[in-house]
Amino acid sequence: MKVGYLGPKATFTEIAVRRVFSGIEHIPFQTIPGCMDAVVEQEVDFAVVPLENALEGSVNITLDYLTQEVDLPIIGEITLPIKQHLMVHPANASDWQQVSKVYSHSHAIAQCHKFLHTQLKGVPFESVSSTAAAAKMVMEAPEANIAAIANELAAEEYGLSIVRRNIHDFDYNHTRFVVLAKEQTELKGLSGSAHHKTTLMVTLPSDQAGALHQVLSAFAWRRINLSKIESRPMKTGIGNYFFIIDLEMKLDEVLIPGAMAELEALGCGVKLLGSYPSVMVEMN
Ligand SMILES: O=C(O)C(=O)C[C@]1(C(=O)O)C=C[C@@H](O)C=C1
Numbered sequence: 001m002k003v004g005y006l007g008p009k010a011t012f013t014e015i016a017v018r019r020v021f022s023g024i025e026h027i028p029f030q031t032i033p034g035c036m037d038a039v040v041e042q043e044v045d046f047a048v049v050p051l052e053n054a055l056e057g058s059v060n061i062t063l064d065y066l067t068q069e070v071d072l073p074i075i076g077e078i079t080l081p082i083k084q085h086l087m088v089h090p091a092n093a094s095d096w097q098q099v100s101k102v103y104s105h106s107h108a109i110a111q112c113h114k115f116l117h118t119q120l121k122g123v124p125f126e127s128v129s130s131t132a133a134a135a136k137m138v139m140e141a142p143e144a145n146i147a148a149i150a151n152e153l154a155a156e157e158y159g160l161s162i163v164r165r166n167i168h169d170f171d172y173n174h175t176r177f178v179v180l181a182k183e184q185t186e187l188k189g190l191s192g193s194a195h196h197k198t199t200l201m202v203t204l205p206s207d208q209a210g211a212l213h214q215v216l217s218a219f220a221w222r223r224i225n226l227s228k229i230e231s232r233p234m235k236t237g238i239g240n241y242f243f244i245i246d247l248e249m250k251l252d253e254v255l256i257p258g259a260m261a262e263l264e265a266l267g268c269g270v271k272l273l274g275s276y277p278s279v280m281v282e283m284n
Pocket residue numbers: 006010011012013014050053059082105107108129130131132175
């Protein structure tokens with residue numbers, strides 16, 4: 001068995017993988033679509049990809065690729081606390097304030113905007129494919145005096161010195177990752193979880209007044225709690241959106257199928273993206 005993740009070694013995604021998957025091979029991929037394609041092509045059995053951060057919101061590439069390019073059920077959710085650190089090559093540790101550029105994943109840069117604006121004012125930043133990819137770049141270029149924003153494991157893995165700890169702008173910084181598979185599968189690492197969610201993708205009938213209100217009522221009168229509703233462009237024209245809706249319950253035989261049938265009767269398109277256990281794990 002193999003699980004694919006956004007690499008290289010020591011990304012936050014790999015930390016999430018380590019918490020849940022033991023005794024199977026962990027395979028790094030350079031991009032999030034690359035992880036998902038590897039499941040479709042059966043190169044790996046599972047993929048773990050970031051979906052949403054508490055400070056920066058959704059990881060749009062994950063949402064869009066998952067809803068529009070592949071057909072893979074979500075079989076689990078892992079929520080991980082995120083601690084961002086500024087790190088440089090040990091040769092540059094004493095003059096880190098003179099760094100010429102800061103590299104990281106776009107979400108990590110966004111989580112540290114206040115720090116960058118106040119402590120490294122004027123220093124350019126650039127996004128790369130992951131936090132660990134940034135750490136690796138810094139390790140490979142000691143002469144450049146550049147910095148990365150990444151986690152503690154990346155500092156260890158790539159032999160970097162952490163010069164400022166916990167530089168994320170708000171304390172409550174968590175990221176949700178989803179586990180994808182080719183088919184609905186029960187995950188051993190998550191089987192003890194008491195918390196379940198169900199995610200639906202809903203498209204509204206065009207130009208129908210009150211359609212979203214009616215969609216929400218289908219859940220409201222059944223007392224199905226929603227933990228998230230988000231719109232994403234359908235990419236077919238301005239103003240054309242679909243909705244991703246997270247329900248705080250496991251797929252049952254009555255309430256969710258009843259709500260889905262009601263939405264279809266209203267003229268909505270409804271797709272079940274997954275019903276899955278959800279766990280909150282620790283950094284270490
Ligand atoms: O770059 C990484 O380390 C990742 O695992 C990606 C990612 C993300 O896409 O949001 C995951 C968690 C953090 O929020 C920052 C980056």
